[in-house]
Amino acid sequence: MNKLKQKIKFLLIPILAFAGSTSFFVPAESIQIRVFAHLKISELHTIINLGTYQLLGDGVMIAECRPLMDFKLRVKGDSVEVWKNDILMGVFRYIKFVSDNGSELKLRLTNPDRKVRTYQDDLSFSVSEGFLRVINDIVLDNYIAGVTEAEAGSRSTLEFYKVQAILARTFALAHSDKHALEGFNLCDQVHCQAYYGKPRDENIYRAMEGTRGKVVVDENLNLITAAFHSNSGGQTANSEDVWGSRTTYLKSIIDTFSVKMPNSHWERRMLKDDWLSYLKLKHNFPVDKVQEKEAALNFTQNSRKIFLECNNSRVPLKNIRLDLQLKSTFFSVSQINKDTVLFTGRGYGHGLGMCQEGAMRMVKLGYSYTDVLNFYYQNIQLIDLHKLSFFKDE
Known part of the structure; x- marks a missing residue:
């Protein structure tokens, strides 16, 4: 048990905090995600979509922001110009939109031009290597909801969303220090987890409620590497055959659920x-x-x-x-x-862990999200982080 406590503590401290005076660990308020991480952005617009924000420039409030207010941010040397209605509000090294609970901000990139995305909670902007660096400081479960839609699509079933949400949460907690040296936790690219902002499908929020705080651990109660792929072709792979390292849970199985799906x-x-x-x-x-x-x-x-x-x-x-x-x-x-x-x-993908198309097939046949997880991952347990005391004396 002491080994378990030390392992989980190491993995979760970056984004977990105590709740009051209890000895239970619970997900903290936020996780920092770099968005549009693959783009070289020199100009964008921020539009308040819902709620209110305080706009801070180098730590000092420069505006109270209400719905539909539009700000243009542009690179100026190593700083950020802030414009409102063609009026320059100032030039700052660091810009942050600080939200009230439930606030949302739309981002419209103009150079390069991209479709509008909606992000929840706080966003900050600075210049890195000559381009805007955008960080979404977001409540953990809001982030998990966005990842769930990005990875599972916007027309999936409630039960499959539950599976994807649990795996997304497990991955986020296990890899929260992936970009620590760069000043944030994860990015929005697939080598972390795909993330495009607020999801559109309301079923995702129902899935989040039904699986809140749940993560997957191995037989030693360590967070698993929550690998998944599009289609196994009828048989998943062993982790040692793909990554060179053996695990107790990424084991090859015969997967008949995947064989008649589109990418089989x-x-x-x-x-x-x-x-x-x-x-x-x-x-x-x-x-x-x-x-x-x-x-x-x-x-x-x-x-x-x-x-x-x-x-x-x-x-x-x-x-x-x-x-x-x-x-x-x-x-x-x-x-x-x-x-x-x-x-x-x-098949399509590396073949490790959950086959997404096979899992979709399983839930359509009436299997539960726990059935899916136990089919594709061997010797695992589903644990609620909100109820597990890692530091309680034995």
Whole structure:
């Protein structure tokens, strides 16, 4: 138990805080997310969508903001110009919109031009490497709601939203220090979690209520790596086969729920000479030998393999997938004429953890969100962080 307490404390301290004088850990008020992290932004508009904000410039209030008020922010050297109705309000190193409870702000990027997004809670702006850096300081569950829609889509079922919300919360808590050296917790790109602001589907908020505070832990009560992918092709993968590290919960299983879904099968054609040249030049696979050439032109996977191999030569399938930009490593190769080979593939993604399309199928058949989690992740437990005392004396 002491080891558990130390592990969870290490993972959660960046975004958890005490509630009053109790000994229980509960999610803190906010987590900091860098938004539009992939863009070089030099100008944008902020429009108050709901509630009121205080606009701070270098820590000093410069405006009380009401609905529909529009401010233009623009890079000026290493600072931010703030304009309202074509009137320059000032130039500041740091701008922050501080919200009342339930306030929302729309962001409309004008350089580069992008569609309007709505963000809840606080937003701050500064200049980094010559461009605007935008941080959404947001209540944790508001962030999880946005991630749930970004990762699951806006037309999913309530039960699937519950699954995605729990995994999003688990990931956020386990990786809250991913960008700590840059001054925020996570970004809005897929290597953290996709996040596009406030969700549109009201079912997501119902899913949040039904799963509030719940996270997934392994048999040692450590937060899991909440991996998921689009489609398993009928079989998920082992973590050691994809990432090189073994876990007790990311284990290969037969997944019949995924096989008739949209991304369960794919095909790709390639010139035979290009395929053989790629294997020889990139991976030193001896295709000039009869057996090795035959193995390369007639490679079959009825169940997931790790390598294309023959005798003492082998090529990791994950490298082939990356190099050739294939949908998955779960593919077979056959020669369909003297010049062409056909890749017949199954699934979409790395194959670890939850198959999203399989999970969608499961909930449509009446399975619960707990059924889904226990099917795709082995030896796990669902824990409510609000009720678990990590520091209570034994």
